[in-house]
Amino acid sequence: MSGPEQTAPDLPHDTSLAVWDLPSPAIAGRRATVKAGIACSSGCNLSGARIDVHNETGQRTGSGEAGSAPWPGTTSLYWVELDVAAPDMPGECAWTLRATASGPHAPATSMVRVVVAAAPQHRVTIAVTEKGSGGPVPGVDVRVGMFRGATGEAGIAQIDVPAGRFDVVACKIGYETLSSTIEVAGDIAVHLKAAPASEPEQPYWM
Structure with a gap:
């Protein structure tokens, strides 16, 4: 007599993270905005996915949740405009973005470099x-x-x-x-x- 049928666990869906509209430049000590979007390789609805921004020391400097509508012209790029704290000193910095979604979705990460300038006078x-x-x-x-x-x-x-x-x-x-x-x-x-x-x-x- 055969035992109960075994079902294979859901395989994780690959996701990708896009980042655009970077500040050029960001202003030292001020908030900056950047857009980020997450997409699933299977076209799943990823509204509500969380996207965090971390600085070079690992400190979270911004976060948000993807909206309910995909970016115009796409079918499954769910996006959010993030408010990010720029460093206090001018120079070049790296921001690491990490997107996490519910269900069988693998997290996605992306690193971008941003130029930070002194405040205009x-x-x-x-x-x-x-x-x-x-x-x-x-x-x-x-x-x-x-x-x-x-x-x-x-x-x-x-x-x-x-x-x-x-x-x-x-x-x-x-x-x-x-x-x-x-x-x-x-x-x-x-x-x-x-x-x-x-x-x-x-x-x-x-």
């Missing part, structure tokens, strides 16, 4: 005008060191930075890339003149 106002016409140039991507911004309809971008020496780079498709170096010890205004990019020469075919 001064405002850099950058005006970009077109060389020749003098008109404002909107939609210019501007970088002051690691801090970023873009010009509005008036051709002006305002970017807050700490004191120091910074490379300024401004670029927009259809214009030559602009670059300069500034010394910031207080609020400062910078005027850049953007020249339309020259058309590449067309090859001459015989």
